Amino acid sequence: DVVMTQSPLSLPVTLGQPASISCRSSQSLVYSDGNIYLNWFHQRPGQSPRRLIYKVSNRDSWVPDRFSGSGSGTDFTLKISRVEAEDVGVYYCMQGTHWPSTFGGGTKVEIK
């Protein structure tokens, strides 16, 4: 199975400051159709996960533009340009390129 490794495990941030989460895969996530099926999810405390980003850099409709995803091959990044209070929670990356789909261990974002 493809191993997804996120860092850091915990990310204390100051409101209004940027934040960055790394996700690395144990093998390339480029699918035979040329796409990279790398998603990011956000889970607030006590809530279900919500997809934030799909195919590396495509924001879902509800996601503010302060969130951005980037990367290629095996290295991916989720960035928040200016953290707001509602951004707290756990962020997960997930690959859907190789069967079975696998998730990263999660990064907990909290306000300092």
Add this chain to the structure above:
Amino acid sequence: EVQLVESGGGLIKPGGSLRLSCVVSGFTFTNAWMNWVRQAPGKGLEWVGRIKSKIDGGTTDYAAPVKGRFTLSRDDSKSTLYLQMNSLKTEDTAVYFCVTEWFDPWGPGTLVTVSS
């Protein structure tokens, strides 16, 4: 609006069985590949299994920890996905979510607690 609602969770003794259901609406369930994902208390997300649409063969795939014990099925006439869980272990304790092949959106999940 796409909605998924899971049900059927509860407290069950080790070795017991439980069947979860997921009723979906807002999209053409017949054409959808569906997944179950679980989350143990305080832990991360774990993919459990997948069922393809009938037109794509309706085949199922499972994660290693549940293979041989869990069975996915679907009733397209009821837009409902099922997860039959047998020989339950304490480590199966988790909130179980059903999601589409695009992993969006997610339902509220249903909690399964395996404990004596």
